[in-house]
Amino acid sequence: MPGSGDGERTEPRPSPRSKRAEIVAVATKLFGENGYEDTKWADVATAVGLGPTALYHYFESKQQCLFEILVEAIEDAQAEFARLTEGEFAVGLPNLLWGTFERDDREVCRARVLVAEQGLVRHPRPQPREEEARLRAFALVKDYEANWRDFLAGGMEAEVIPRTDPVLLARALIGIHNSVWAWYRSEGEMSPAEIAEFYVPRMLGIAGMPG
Amino acid sequence: MPGSGDGERTEPRPSPRSKRAEIVAVATKLFGENGYEDTKWADVATAVGLGPTALYHYFESKQQCLFEILVEAIEDAQAEFARLTEGEFAVGLPNLLWGTFERDDREVCRARVLVAEQGLVRHPRPQPREEEARLRAFALVKDYEANWRDFLAGGMEAEVIPRTDPVLLARALIGIHNSVWAWYRSEGEMSPAEIAEFYVPRMLGIAGMPG
Numbered sequence: 133m134p135g136s137g138d139g140e141r142t143e144p145r146p147s148p149r150s151k152r153a154e155i156v157a158v159a160t161k162l163f164g165e166n167g168y169e170d171t172k173w174a175d176v177a178t179a180v181g182l183g184p185t186a187l188y189h190y191f192e193s194k195q196q197c198l199f200e201i202l203v204e205a206i207e208d209a210q211a212e213f214a215r216l217t218e219g220e221f222a223v224g225l226p227n228l229l230w231g232t233f234e235r236d237d238r239e240v241c242r243a244r245v246l247v248a249e250q251g252l253v254r255h256p257r258p259q260p261r262e263e264e265a266r267l268r269a270f271a272l273v274k275d276y277e278a279n280w281r282d283f284l285a286g287g288m289e290a291e292v293i294p295r296t297d298p299v300l301l302a303r304a305l306i307g308i309h310n311s312v313w314a315w316y317r318s319e320g321e322m323s324p325a326e327i328a329e330f331y332v333p334r335m336l337g338i339a340g341m342p343g
Numbered sequence: 344m345p346g347s348g349d350g351e352r353t354e355p356r357p358s359p360r361s362k363r364a365e366i367v368a369v370a371t372k373l374f375g376e377n378g379y380e381d382t383k384w385a386d387v388a389t390a391v392g393l394g395p396t397a398l399y400h401y402f403e404s405k406q407q408c409l410f411e412i413l414v415e416a417i418e419d420a421q422a423e424f425a426r427l428t429e430g431e432f433a434v435g436l437p438n439l440l441w442g443t444f445e446r447d448d449r450e451v452c453r454a455r456v457l458v459a460e461q462g463l464v465r466h467p468r469p470q471p472r473e474e475e476a477r478l479r480a481f482a483l484v485k486d487y488e489a490n491w492r493d494f495l496a497g498g499m500e501a502e503v504i505p506r507t508d509p510v511l512l513a514r515a516l517i518g519i520h521n522s523v524w525a526w527y528r529s530e531g532e533m534s535p536a537e538i539a540e541f542y543v544p545r546m547l548g549i550a551g552m553p554g
Binding site for chain 2: 331
């Protein structure tokens with residue numbers, strides 16, 4: 133209330149973009165810590181201080197919000213993939229494998245949500261904004277795997293790793309990497325860097341490249 | 344209606360045990376094909392020809408039914424583990440890895456549900472039968488991992504595989520195996536045996552045992 137004279141300062145209104153980012157951040161944290169299934173959409177509304185109607189302005193539903201989180205997570209993973217695999221394959225593959233373990237607490241939480249819930253991208257949704265976000269997330273999941281496949285096929289072509297089915301190799305490497313985020317907790321005994329020390333040489337072994 | 348004389352034969356009533364097994368089978372199929380989140384408990388009721396009240400006699404909720412499915416899946420996996428790892432480690436490890444890929448369509452579907460939903464065992468439930476089933480499933484998930492850990496530690500002790508952290512090694516092997524069931528579909532191009540041809544030698548490599 134500007135000019136009400138009660139001594140309170142008027143806070144600047146957050147922009148729609150920053151409010152949206154706040155909802156995504158809060159929802160990611162709640163989904164990651166308490167599980168997607170057990171998080172109520174109303175809990176997200178409460179945590180960001182919005183009523184259901186205002187929240188609806190940003191997201192149609194909990195499910196749409198989840199798909200938007202998955203879209204952002206995979207878009208970031210795509211950008212990271214492009215950055216880490218620059219240059220020749222013999223350098224790019226180790227770079228990529230080590231790089232995918234460099235995760236801060238926020239990214240670990242988001243990776244856990246991605247791993248736990250990405251199966252949902254396969255199932256059509258009735259609501260239009262949900263379905264639109266789902267289709268984007270689904271396409272990105274497939275693109276991401278295709279990027280790995282093409283990259284690995286390039287390494288076979290260049291005779292840096294032995295020839296094999298590049299789709300299965302991509303799935304094996306993505307699968308073993310993803311499995312970490314299902315059990316890893318930031319408050320546990322090991323850092324992502326320590327886990328990488330165990331996993332990366334073995335992942336190079338899966339690809340047939342001595343560590 | 345016995346003796347109603349309308350010419351219909353009276354079907355023998357299924358025993359409670361076989362009805363329960365039927366519910367579990369139908370729910371596993373629906374959860375595996377359409378996803379747990381997207382399957383309504385009422386769909387399960389309809390598919391087995393029971394009303395909500397009759398269904399409640401068997402399971403308190405969809406969530407309790409899921410946990411019972413997970414319990415049975417892990418109990419079967421435990422029995423398989425014990426059978427395959429009999430004898431000396433150098434034979435037991437390959438036996439175990441090959442054996443875990445021997446899955447018929449029903450088991451593939453159940454494995455998919457297990458992999459997709461086992462994260463739910465970490466989150467307490469409000470209803471007593473749900474919570475009781477959750478705790479059993481959670482304990483079994485931990486026992487199963489501990490079995491792998493102890494088995495692998497035995498192989499290190501016997502100097503068949505190199506010494507390393509047996510917990511991380513157990514998680515890596517379980518993780519890469521589980522990741523298969525997230526994408527594998529029975530109607531696809533490959534059989535579990537063909538997938539095993541790709542995965543098992545690489546899993547032996549992860550453990551440091553030449554294939």
